[in-house]
Amino acid sequence: MTNHALLSPSAANMWFECPASLWLSKDEPDQSSAYAAEGTTAHALAEYCFKFGKQASVLIGMKTAVNDIEVDEEMAEAVQSYVDTVNGIKDSMTTLYVFDIEQRLDFSDLLDLSANINTVNTSYTPKKSFGTADVIILGDGGLQVHDLKYGKGVRVSAENNRQLLIYALAAYYYYSLGCEINKISIHIHQPRLNHYSEFSVTPEDLIAFGKQLKDKAGEAYAVYINGPRKADDFCAGESQCRFCKAAGKCETLAKHVENVIDADFTNLDDEVIEDVNNDEGEALAKKFKAIAMIKSWIKAVETRVQAQLQLGNSVPGFKLVLSRQGNRAWANEEDAENTLKSFRLKQDEMYSRKLISPTQALKVLKGSEIRIKKLEEIITRPEGKPTIVPESDKRPAISPADDFTDLTQEEI
Ligand code: SF4
Numbered sequence: 456m457t458n459h460a461l462l463s464p465s466a467a468n469m470w471f472e473c474p475a476s477l478w479l480s481k482d483e484p485d486q487s488s489a490y491a492a493e494g495t496t497a498h499a500l501a502e503y504c505f506k507f508g509k510q511a512s513v514l515i516g517m518k519t520a521v522n523d524i525e526v527d528e529e530m531a532e533a534v535q536s537y538v539d540t541v542n543g544i545k546d547s548m549t550t551l552y553v554f555d556i557e558q559r560l561d562f563s564d565l566l567d568l569s570a571n572i573n574t575v576n577t578s579y580t581p582k583k584s585f586g587t588a589d590v591i592i593l594g595d596g597g598l599q600v601h602d603l604k605y606g607k608g609v610r611v612s613a614e615n616n617r618q619l620l621i622y623a624l625a626a627y628y629y630y631s632l633g634c635e636i637n638k639i640s641i642h643i644h645q646p647r648l649n650h651y652s653e654f655s656v657t658p659e660d661l662i663a664f665g666k667q668l669k670d671k672a673g674e675a676y677a678v679y680i681n682g683p684r685k686a687d688d689f690c691a692g693e694s695q696c697r698f699c700k701a702a703g704k705c706e707t708l709a710k711h712v713e714n715v716i717d718a719d720f721t722n723l724d725d726e727v728i729e730d731v732n733n734d735e736g737e738a739l740a741k742k743f744k745a746i747a748m749i750k751s752w753i754k755a756v757e758t759r760v761q762a763q764l765q766l767g768n769s770v771p772g773f774k775l776v777l778s779r780q781g782n783r784a785w786a787n788e789e790d791a792e793n794t795l796k797s798f799r800l801k802q803d804e805m806y807s808r809k810l811i812s813p814t815q816a817l818k819v820l821k822g823s824e825i826r827i828k829k830l831e832e833i834i835t836r837p838e839g840k841p842t843i844v845p846e847s848d849k850r851p852a853i854s855p856a857d858d859f860t861d862l863t864q865e866e867i
Pocket residue numbers: 469473475476479689690691692695696699700701702705706707708
């Protein structure tokens with residue numbers, strides 16, 4: 456999951472939409488995050504469950520081989536739900552040929568970069584392009600690619616998802632050498648968002664996507680080697696700029712944000728009144744869509760300013776200081792316990808007891824249906840709050856009338 460290829464499938468939206476993104480990101484350091492590390496652990500846990508047929512809960516409180524992050528209950532539950540879904544699909548098949556986990560797929564030949572680039576630096580040899588599919592299932596005449604996304608930030612749709620289409624294409628060429636494949640589907644699992652998305656594509660459409668992939672990869676690669684030559688080598692937009700490592704320094708994105716704000720937020724008050732009066736939902740939708748991109752741009756700029764200041768470079772008008780100290784914690788719990796005991800503190804003074812949560816109680820009582828039924832009578836769960844999601848979301852829209860009643864009551 457680390458050591459990404461230059462034309463990495465997970466960044467496909469970026470180099471598909473903005474050919475200069477790879478060039479501008481060339482010297483930018485990899486941005487590792489705690490979320491990414493957590494995702495790596497979750498994938499390792501899933502791999503362990505698939506390969507050894509174990510329950511994810513077996514590893515709670517333990518570390519996997521990939522990093523120092525401990526598997527916790529939330530992770531075990533989410534990964535188990537993903538593993539169960541995929542195993543269920545596999546077990547329902549009449550004929551199963553392949554069930555591959557963490558399958559590395561080389562798609563260099565599909566890009567054929569050396570044929571595409573008109574390079575100034577002729578000594579440059581394209582590196583291999585590869586990606587790793589979480590699960591590949593081949594059976595009942597179909598090829599399936601499954602992807603676990605452990606994050607709970609944004610729902611990702613499988614529909615025309617370029618990352619998974621690249622995996623599917625590479626897998627299709629590889630596995631179709633040995634058997635006939637009539638249907639192909641890609642599946643995204645986001646267990647922490649209770650979200651599952653599936654998209655089917657015909658072999659013909661997948662091959663047509665391959666042609667587009669080759670063109671786009673060639674274009675991005677040529678700019679990467681030779682540098683940008685024309686203004687539209689840069690193209691800002693939500694899907695491509697969100698994960699671009701150069702977002703904090705990119706003038707095209709800064710200009711784009713400025714234009715969006717200028718066009719949509721000048722005289723905001725007047726506009727909103729006018730929009731509401733004229734029921735101009737379109738204008739509101741446009742502004743709402745821009746929020747995610749503006750937020751990620753703000754974060755990218757903040758990260759860059761901090762990095763520059765940490766390197767000792769000047770960012771006029773700003774400096775780095777230490778923030779407020781963090782919360783107190785015991786340097787060593789055992790030492791702390793012994794010291795407090797030596798003070799002859801009472802048990803109640805030394806320890807705090809807390810009732811277990813409903814989730815923990817249900818786990819403790821697993822298998823005891825009568826007691827669980829009794830317990831469920833005393834568990835409450837607040838209703839979900841109205842949340843804005845894209846129209847493609849599978850959940851049914853709530854009734855506006857009910858919703859407003861609830862909101863009014865809440866405010867009161
Ligand atoms: S920030 Fe956006 S416009 Fe700028 S290089 Fe990256 S993807 Fe392209």
